[in-house]
Amino acid sequence: MGEPPDARTSPRRPLLSPAADAIGSALDLPLTGAQFTHALAPAFADAASVYLLERWRRGEQAGVAPDPPRIEAHRLALRVGADAREGWEKLLPVGEVIVFPRETPYARALSSGQAQLLDSVDPHTSARLRASGNGDARMDELLRTASFLVVPLRLREVTIGFVACTRGPDREPFGSTEVTAVEALAARASVALDNARRYERERRTTLAIRGSLPSGTLQRFEGCRVSHGSLPAGEDTVIGGDWYDVLRRPDGRVSLIVGDAMGHGPESAVAMLQLRTAIRAFAGFDIPAVDLVRRLDALACDTPGASFATCVYAEWSPRERTCTLVSAGHPPPLLRGPDGKTAPVPLTEPGLPLGLGTGHYEATVFSVPEPALLVLYSDGLVESRDADIDHQISRLADSVDAAAPEPGADLPALCEYLLHAPSGTNGTDDRTLLLAELTPGEG
Numbered sequence: 001m002g003e004p005p006d007a008r009t010s011p012r013r014p015l016l017s018p019a020a021d022a023i024g025s026a027l028d029l030p031l032t033g034a035q036f037t038h039a040l041a042p043a044f045a046d047a048a049s050v051y052l053l054e055r056w057r058r059g060e061q062a063g064v065a066p067d068p069p070r071i072e073a074h075r076l077a078l079r080v081g082a083d084a085r086e087g088w089e090k091l092l093p094v095g096e097v098i099v100f101p102r103e104t105p106y107a108r109a110l111s112s113g114q115a116q117l118l119d120s121v122d123p124h125t126s127a128r129l130r131a132s133g134n135g136d137a138r139m140d141e142l143l144r145t146a147s148f149l150v151v152p153l154r155l156r157e158v159t160i161g162f163v164a165c166t167r168g169p170d171r172e173p174f175g176s177t178e179v180t181a182v183e184a185l186a187a188r189a190s191v192a193l194d195n196a197r198r199y200e201r202e203r204r205t206t207l208a209i210r211g212s213l214p215s216g217t218l219q220r221f222e223g224c225r226v227s228h229g230s231l232p233a234g235e236d237t238v239i240g241g242d243w244y245d246v247l248r249r250p251d252g253r254v255s256l257i258v259g260d261a262m263g264h265g266p267e268s269a270v271a272m273l274q275l276r277t278a279i280r281a282f283a284g285f286d287i288p289a290v291d292l293v294r295r296l297d298a299l300a301c302d303t304p305g306a307s308f309a310t311c312v313y314a315e316w317s318p319r320e321r322t323c324t325l326v327s328a329g330h331p332p333p334l335l336r337g338p339d340g341k342t343a344p345v346p347l348t349e350p351g352l353p354l355g356l357g358t359g360h361y362e363a364t365v366f367s368v369p370e371p372a373l374l375v376l377y378s379d380g381l382v383e384s385r386d387a388d389i390d391h392q393i394s395r396l397a398d399s400v401d402a403a404a405p406e407p408g409a410d411l412p413a414l415c416e417y418l419l420h421a422p423s424g425t426n427g428t429d430d431r432t433l434l435l436a437e438l439t440p441g442e443g
Contacts, residue, residue: 024192033077223318259311271305307355
């Protein structure tokens, strides 16, 4: 995200309220807009309002044509004197989208990229405000304007909105010095608004992606109970590349998957979604597990952000009493059998990460004659700069045994415990866990 210019070095800075220092301190669009208007009113202007182009706010292509017939703008913030916003909410609600025709100073400021300075509010705005005021005397007082300034908000040569300021007849009208001061503050605010918008967009993406993962703390299938969960390493607005899935298959089989696309942020999240969707599509063809992972490897070669992603694919067949595992560079699953001891599953071939195009993967097939617990996990639970990964995997196995010494454990509680338990890792990577209690069918 961009760094707002430091307005404190500007010679125009004393014209504005010290509240200007707060602009950009929070990654929140409404709050940033409110900070902007508080920096202007009432010390600098009698009233101030901030509007964003509705298309830009929604994340659509920004920019204004040279002579647009109309402009759609979203009222982000408003301050009239020292009044609280709530006092004006019914008259001029924040969040309202207004259409401004081309003859208004707002449209001219947006299309030209230049500030507009007038002696009074334009006729269109005056008529609109009087109509919305329903005879409220405060609206008449607001329109007693002797100086009206509209400054475009510009970001990397693109206009994204505007700020409007008014002064009544009892104050000096805005001059070139004031215009320059507001332009400087608008440049700083534009960067802060863009940062807040991108932050909110990533947060919505994060919540949508997390919402796409299997819901519920416990899933039941024929011969299988499954619990799963994920613990982000950072803020809830940062999405990583971990994913998990559980798929019901023909003949009573169940597919269990945990994967990890490298990194954090939108690219790894998109790669994770594409890989997860691809596995679901390939599983629909009911092809062998090895062929499924080979196809996934080929797909990852052409998917940005998917190279070096890892995953482990397990297919449990309670009727055949067998479990098939295919690993693509992922930490080995853990299994606890009837002896009550959890240990890594010896893999025939650990496989290379996805996206390298080798297509060389082998299946590990083992029988499960008695109930067992299968543990799939991401590297966030075992990787550490200070300890060998094999030691960390053994530590996770010991944690499973210590937390659930008997069969028939409360899987959601065990999953939650393991996700939050001290693990000796650095805590810089997401933790993802899938527990499957395998119960073989009658022979």
